[in-house]
Amino acid sequence: MDRIIVTGGAGYIGSHVCKALAERNLEPVAVDDLRTGRREAVRWGAFEQVAVENSDGLTQVIRRHKPVAAIHLAGLIMAGESVAKPLEYHQANVGGMLGLLQAMRATGLETLVFSSTASVYGIPAICPVTEAAPLAPVNPYGASKAICERLLDDCAAAGWLRPQALRYFNACGADDSGHIGEMHHPETHLIPLTIRAALEDGHVLAVHGNDYDTADGTGIRDYVHVSDIAEAHLLALDHLWAGKPGQPMNLGTGTGFSVRQVIAEVERQTGCPVKMTEGPRRPGDTPVLVADAQLARRVLGWTPRRSDLPTMVGSACAWHGRNGWPSE
Numbered sequence: 093m094d095r096i097i098v099t100g101g102a103g104y105i106g107s108h109v110c111k112a113l114a115e116r117n118l119e120p121v122a123v124d125d126l127r128t129g130r131r132e133a134v135r136w137g138a139f140e141q142v143a144v145e146n147s148d149g150l151t152q153v154i155r156r157h158k159p160v161a162a163i164h165l166a167g168l169i170m171a172g173e174s175v176a177k178p179l180e181y182h183q184a185n186v187g188g189m190l191g192l193l194q195a196m197r198a199t200g201l202e203t204l205v206f207s208s209t210a211s212v213y214g215i216p217a218i219c220p221v222t223e224a225a226p227l228a229p230v231n232p233y234g235a236s237k238a239i240c241e242r243l244l245d246d247c248a249a250a251g252w253l254r255p256q257a258l259r260y261f262n263a264c265g266a267d268d269s270g271h272i273g274e275m276h277h278p279e280t281h282l283i284p285l286t287i288r289a290a291l292e293d294g295h296v297l298a299v300h301g302n303d304y305d306t307a308d309g310t311g312i313r314d315y316v317h318v319s320d321i322a323e324a325h326l327l328a329l330d331h332l333w334a335g336k337p338g339q340p341m342n343l344g345t346g347t348g349f350s351v352r353q354v355i356a357e358v359e360r361q362t363g364c365p366v367k368m369t370e371g372p373r374r375p376g377d378t379p380v381l382v383a384d385a386q387l388a389r390r391v392l393g394w395t396p397r398r399s400d401l402p403t404m405v406g407s408a409c410a411w412h413g414r415n416g417w418p419s420e
């Protein structure tokens with residue numbers, strides 16, 4: 093069975109990627125230092141506890157498992173936190189990318205799919221945002237991912253790397269099995285925060301901004317089911333293995349949902365009111381951030397099949413109903 097290195101394989105999206113690989117008869121090798129991930133999320137294939145900045149350690153992992161490709165999801169993910177901790181974010185995200193690329197170069201591993209983000213666009217002038225929009229990140233998290241994309245371009249131009257960057261919009265939801273799902277600590281993502289504010293005493297959703305120029309005044313984002321995101325990685329591997337050139341691609345649906353729409357769906361599915369406060373806009377937040385996702389559809393043949401709001405919210409409710417919440 094062909095093996096694939098999955099950095100960040102103990103994390104939320106990485107664990108779903110590992111499952112999708114296993115379902116395709118590919119063997120994931122999860123590489124993760126567990127700084128935010130959970131060992132119990134590694135349920136398919138081997139586990140190697142290594143930091144991605146450690147290129148010698150990664151080189152040994154690659155020599156031992158002889159993978160045919162790598163999928164790089166490891167990294168720090170909180171845009172707000174990155175403003176206070178720029179060095180930590182660049183160390184983990186840029187340093188981690190350098191560590192992985194050095195190990196790939198040392199071992200002759202050429203094929204790489206990379207988790208990038210909509211945050212590379214910053215506050216785009218035109219929405220839905222296409223991949224042609226300028227990269228103008230407004231925080232160190234987005235900047236670190238933009239630098240990683242540049243590193244991929246430079247190594248591709250040098251002739252030894254075949255990279256494909258996928259710019260995810262807002263990942264959410266959980267696998268149908270109920271065995272893996274979102275368990276970030278602290279949680280900053282809207283759907284789990286809203287579900288918790290509906291179901292648990294003492295948890296209140298803070299809505300940042302209710303006076304945007306949108307239909308209901310709240311911000312609109314492009315949510316994508318995590319299993320649809322995982323599926324795109326398999327299509328990206330197929331694309332690269334077919335000898336086709338990689339290029340950055342948005343992973344979104346092109347349909348945005350507002351904060352109030354998410355709240356209404358959570359209330360409908362849980363039968364409980366969402367406890368909330370409404371406050372001012374946060375600096376750096378854009379009213380609407382929605383992908384033009386035509387490129388991934390056209391080039392990869394990617395079709396998000398689970399990214400309607402009831403399915404995304406329903407699967408997240410089922411996951412938290414079964415697994416609870418991260419310990420405080």
Ligand SMILES: NC(=O)c1ccc[n+]([C@@H]2O[C@H](COP(=O)([O-])OP(=O)(O)OC[C@H]3O[C@@H](n4cnc5c(N)ncnc54)[C@H](O)[C@@H]3O)[C@@H](O)[C@H]2O)c1
Binds near residue numbers: 128130145210261263
């Ligand atoms: N969740 C989203 O909505 C979203 C959106 C856009 C992009 N992304 C990107 O997707 C990737 C995965 O996100 P996630 O939500 O699954 O996050 P996550 O925190 O659940 O997973 C990240 C994993 O990487 C590991 N990790 C972090 N730094 C590491 C390092 N230096 N060495 C080894 N392991 C390390 C963590 O332990 C964790 O298991 C990230 O790169 C993130 O930037 C996520």
